[in-house]
Amino acid sequence: MLTFDRVSSSYEDSQVLFDLELEVESGTVTTLLGKNGMGKTTTIRTLFGITDKITGDIVLNGTRINGFAPHKIANMGVALVPEGRQVFPTLTVVENLVATARAKTAKERKLEMDKIYALFPRLAERKTSFANLLSGGEQQMLAIGRALMTKPKFLILDEATEGLAPVVRREIWMALQALKAEDLTILVIDKSLKPLCKLGDRHNILQKGALAWSGDSAELADPNSKARRCLSL
Structure with a gap:
């Protein structure tokens, strides 16, 4: 690779x-x-x-x-989860994920987000919360999820x-x-x-x-x- x-x-x-x-x-x-x-x-x-x-x-x-x-x-x-997380603080969990989505349709984006919620159930619980209100750990989960929304190799x-x-x-x-x-x-x-x-x-x-x-x-x-x-x- x-x-x-x-x-x-x-x-x-x-x-x-x-x-x-x-x-x-x-x-x-x-x-x-x-x-x-x-x-x-x-x-x-x-x-x-x-x-x-x-x-x-x-x-x-x-x-x-x-x-x-x-x-x-x-x-x-190639997708990067940077040091310090660097999520979009004034966007919700869902909006952070949609912002980097490579999927073209709403149905495809939902399927990708469902995979991330299965990987990190906490994000499913906080999906309408603004990123700056998440804990450090939740922000890191969101940063990983945001990277995965690009469907990386x-x-x-x-x-x-x-x-x-x-x-x-x-x-x-x-x-x-x-x-x-x-x-x-x-x-x-x-x-x-x-x-x-x-x-x-x-x-x-x-x-x-x-x-x-x-x-x-x-x-x-x-x-x-x-x-x-x-x-x-």
């Missing part, structure tokens, strides 16, 4: 990514790990072409997308459960497991290793804008592994 081949990028004159190598296989869940400031969010921004001086090759589903506008990349089936979540209550985190991890069972390709940035080990097929750790380690869940779960040493640095 996605390949970064020796990708570097900057913010003006400050380089953040350095010859990054990254692969996301179709139908799998891939994670991106590392301490704050190591380039995780910049990787996502680079994918969408909104950083500077991008070099190397970014290939999405067989197409080199360097230089593509963000909306064109989104139209290729590739879902990206930046800080999927950061700052959320444990019960809400569990609901989101369960929803992602359900989406994985549907063979949706998912890239997740998060810091919760235990649920990521259960969910993820392949894990990647960034250090100072480069790939420091890549491996499977068994290696990531091992407290004596290179992966854990990389995360502690």
Whole structure:
């Protein structure tokens, strides 16, 4: 689905990514790990072409997308749940979902929304509430639902459960497991290793804008592994 081949990028004159190598296989869940400031969010921004001086090759589903506008990349089936949720605060739950719907008819939109309400029953209960009146967890559910309304082939979540209550985190991890069972390709940035080990097929750790380690869940779960040493640095 996605390949970064020796990708570097900057913010003006400050380089953040350095010859990054990254692969996301179709139908799998891939994670991106590392301490704050190591380039995780910049990787996502680079994918969408909104950083500077991008070099190397970014290939999405067989197409080199360097230089593509963000909306064109989104139209290729990529949906982002951004850090901080960024829902439309003065729109209701229903209006937030309709705003990003790819379905053309009201009947199709209803079917898509019903799937999201089944995934997140809380949203069904709050469908007429304005987004700014939802809890942080409900807003994150809405942000995921809004992304799913675009019928993506590739879902990206930046800080999927950061700052959320444990019960809400569990609901989101369960929803992602359900989406994985549907063979949706998912890239997740998060810091919760235990649920990521259960969910993820392949894990990647960034250090100072480069790939420091890549491996499977068994290696990531091992407290004596290179992966854990990389995360502690």
